[in-house]
Amino acid sequence: MPTINRDIQPSVEGRLVDALLAGGDPNAGADPDFVGRLTLACLADEAATQYTATRVRGLVIHHTRRPRMRYVAAGAIARELVEPLAGIAPILRTSLHERLAALAASYDPAAEAILVTVDDTTVRPALRVRLADHEITRADAGTATVGGEFRLPAAITMTKETIPGGWAYIFHHQTLGLLGRLILRGRGTTHTQIDAEVAGHPDDPQTAVRQAILRPLTDELTRLVEQRGNPAAGPPPAPAPRSQAARPPQRIASKLIPCARCGQSLAFLIFADDGTLEDHARLMYPHIREQGLPTYIIGPPEGSGPLEQRPGVVQQVYPERGPVQRLSMHDFDQVVTTLEATHCGHRPTPGSRRARQ
Numbered sequence: 001m002p003t004i005n006r007d008i009q010p011s012v013e014g015r016l017v018d019a020l021l022a023g024g025d026p027n028a029g030a031d032p033d034f035v036g037r038l039t040l041a042c043l044a045d046e047a048a049t050q051y052t053a054t055r056v057r058g059l060v061i062h063h064t065r066r067p068r069m070r071y072v073a074a075g076a077i078a079r080e081l082v083e084p085l086a087g088i089a090p091i092l093r094t095s096l097h098e099r100l101a102a103l104a105a106s107y108d109p110a111a112e113a114i115l116v117t118v119d120d121t122t123v124r125p126a127l128r129v130r131l132a133d134h135e136i137t138r139a140d141a142g143t144a145t146v147g148g149e150f151r152l153p154a155a156i157t158m159t160k161e162t163i164p165g166g167w168a169y170i171f172h173h174q175t176l177g178l179l180g181r182l183i184l185r186g187r188g189t190t191h192t193q194i195d196a197e198v199a200g201h202p203d204d205p206q207t208a209v210r211q212a213i214l215r216p217l218t219d220e221l222t223r224l225v226e227q228r229g230n231p232a233a234g235p236p237p238a239p240a241p242r243s244q245a246a247r248p249p250q251r252i253a254s255k256l257i258p259c260a261r262c263g264q265s266l267a268f269l270i271f272a273d274d275g276t277l278e279d280h281a282r283l284m285y286p287h288i289r290e291q292g293l294p295t296y297i298i299g300p301p302e303g304s305g306p307l308e309q310r311p312g313v314v315q316q317v318y319p320e321r322g323p324v325q326r327l328s329m330h331d332f333d334q335v336v337t338t339l340e341a342t343h344c345g346h347r348p349t350p351g352s353r354r355a356r357q
Contacts, residue, residue: 016042107128156173289318297317
């Protein structure tokens with residue numbers, strides 16, 4: 001019975017010897033890759049044997065600097081394969097583990113095997129070997145190396161745009177919106193200037209949150225660019241992302257809600273027509289701070305039916321940040337009523353307010 005990290009080298013070597021002694025391939029002598037392909041076939045067949053014996057999904061791991069081949073169960077990938085790698089940033093380790101675990105969970109162990117080659121700093125693209133005819137294709141597991149491929153976490157996307165003198169790589173988070181960008185500009189024929197910018201006003205507490213997510217990405221990309229540009233020299237420290245406080249103004253709808261008693265403003269509403277609450281909060285931070293009022297970002301109503309009954313996403317962002325909620329106009333009227341109750345020492349005036357007018 002194989003363990004979660006079983007040495008299968010002797011079994012694979014035995015299969016290889018048997019296959020070589022059996023012969024039968026007239027082109028073997030003229031094919032310089034014959035033994036390599038045959039070894040992969042033997043690895044795949046051994047993986048199938050391991051799965052058949054234990055019903056435990058796993059990957060075949062070949063370590064180039066330690067000449068051993070192992071069958072590693074899917075649940076042990078992080079401990080046995082990813083964590084021991086040296087020189088790979090934690091964020092890349094997480095991405096690599098997610099992709100390898102997904103690969104181990106999705107392949108068909110009755111029809112194919114997944115082979116992964118590693119050394120002390122590299123996990124190479126995984127190979128998929130079909131058991132029926134030993135056809136070899138690349139599996140979608142990617143590569144993570146000290147000087148190699150870069151993969152983003154699942155919640156982050158990146159776009160590339162041309163800017164004067166270079167390129168900008170722009171990062172967006174699924175819920176936090178724009179994180180910032182990495183800027184590459186040529187300086188002469190042999191140098192590249194690298195700048196990192198975090199989105200947001202420097203006084204906005206959320207800017208620090210965005211920077212904490214963005215910094216590992218810009219650090220790793222900077223290191224990769226430096227290594228590729230001048231492999232003999234160690235990369236300099238990556239610049240800390242600077243705040244993108246000054247940006248072209250955008251027209252964003254907002255509204256002050258007055259107190260029915262004293263007439264003074266009691267709430268500041270910002271309308272996010274496209275539903276990107278965090279982006280609107282970031283862009284409007286100077287106005288939010290200037291008003292100093294309880295502030296809510298309000299998304300558009302969704303669904304069908306009477307307008308006042310259709311819910312939309314709402315989030316309080318000042319003075320405290322609250323959870324994202326789904327509220328109808330009627331529901332939000334109750335929030336305003338609660339604010340009014342303590343605004344100027346009087347009880348609220350009965351009646352409904354229309355926050356999304």
